[in-house]
Amino acid sequence: MRGRHARGGYNTLGQRMSSRRPLPLAAGKSPVVTDSPWRASGERRRDRELKREAVIRAAARAFNHKGYHNTSLDDIAATLEVTKPTVYYYVSNKEQLLFQCFLAGLEPIRAAFREVKDLALPARARLNAVLRHYGAAVASEFGWSMVRAEDQDLSPAMSRHIKALKSEIDQGIRRLIREGVQDGSIEPCDPKMTAFALAGALNWIAHWYREDQSLTGAEIAEAFVTIFEGGLRPRSASQSATRAPLRRRVRIAR
């Protein structure tokens, strides 16, 4: 039932589609909105997988825009210009829908880990590459489903499943950090806390990206990586860090 989700179908999901009618959410930089495979012509076409993906993508957009609980399956159906039973024809229930969105968003991150696995680079560089993909994924239309979906909304079984997948990513990041500390490319640190900090900063993109799309997800990730790498404390040889000029004790007018 959920067999073919990750095989090769979703790598195109996050990026390009075309449309004629502007949908509620303006999907960012790339001038894109989807049109449903239904609207195309009067005929009833048989493209099960294509339509199924369209349903998932429409759901992702709706969740991203209104949240999971404020999105009804009637809404999603209306977006696609079909009716609710049609949606249920392609997906078993709302929870599955959210889960599929989650998987679609997660896949590029897992791909990034695989891609980086055998690269002849210090671990910090490999970590950075993963983080860039991570940021792009979180800023994608599936970002909400990956990041903001609450495990309380899911059945226990599915909650466990999602937690396992998230944990896999988390462990991957920690592992890269550990390797970096070992090969000297990363300053010694607590891998667990560092992973939390990095992933948190990136995950949070899903909370504000809709408001401010002046940068792409990858660009944001790039900026974050720069910040994390350098650190806030000045690196200049002057060592002004510990002896920065003190302020005068005055109130500064706002």
Added chain:
Amino acid sequence: MRGRHARGGYNTLGQRMSSRRPLPLAAGKSPVVTDSPWRASGERRRDRELKREAVIRAAARAFNHKGYHNTSLDDIAATLEVTKPTVYYYVSNKEQLLFQCFLAGLEPIRAAFREVKDLALPARARLNAVLRHYGAAVASEFGWSMVRAEDQDLSPAMSRHIKALKSEIDQGIRRLIREGVQDGSIEPCDPKMTAFALAGALNWIAHWYREDQSLTGAEIAEAFVTIFEGGLRPRSASQSATRAPLRRRVRIAR
């Protein structure tokens, strides 16, 4: 039908608020009072403000535990061992309830800004102090309401209100970063992106803190500040980052 909650189950998270006056409740770290003001004795006491705060605290715990949409006002009432109309006697509606939780969580952060305002310290030190309070607030029982509450769940007016309050915090962080860059205590950087990264990492605590309470919120914030300050790239002169040992080279990409 949702099962009833155990009566004394939430003690470990409990926090006491300064039961003073109509002042908003704060997410301090003082020890516990879990009992609802109702079940104390058979008599019907008249402590409107105290009871109101108990309602808000119970709501915060429930939201934190099950999410906003999965928490009914009947649930909250059951926790307090009263009925739903009693809850409505103290708060006008569910949205207000969430808003009050939000305010309760936010207050300590605003207080931290005020507290730090006139300190004779470099801006980086003042920023760190704020971030520590920030982390503690996010890990408090009001953390969920501050961080994970979706603006889609709120009326437009209230959404604007909350956004304004959040923006105030954001601007405060950016300001401290700018000051730090000017007084030389912070490495030159983009204040906006840096603020996003810092706040994001800290906000994310609200997503995982329930699962892992091995550290207090302040301790987590402390660890994060250390990471942020130092940066990932090694500072020791001996270990040049760009010259870290390469792994076996299998493939070169990107």
Added chain:
DNA sequence: TAGAATACCTACTCATGAGTATGATTGAGA
């Protein structure tokens, strides 16, 4: 001690939305 104000409860209304039973229609293969 008799109102009056406060505090609380029982028992509703009503809207929403997930999910389905059932039947109609269409496309593809024979």
Added chain:
DNA sequence: TCTCAATCATACTCATGAGTAGGTATTCTA
């Protein structure tokens, strides 16, 4: 062309939960 499976719609069921109407009990006050 004829059939059957795939596709899709109409029109429901049913559970949940926000919010309320109206009454009861308790405490305060004059």
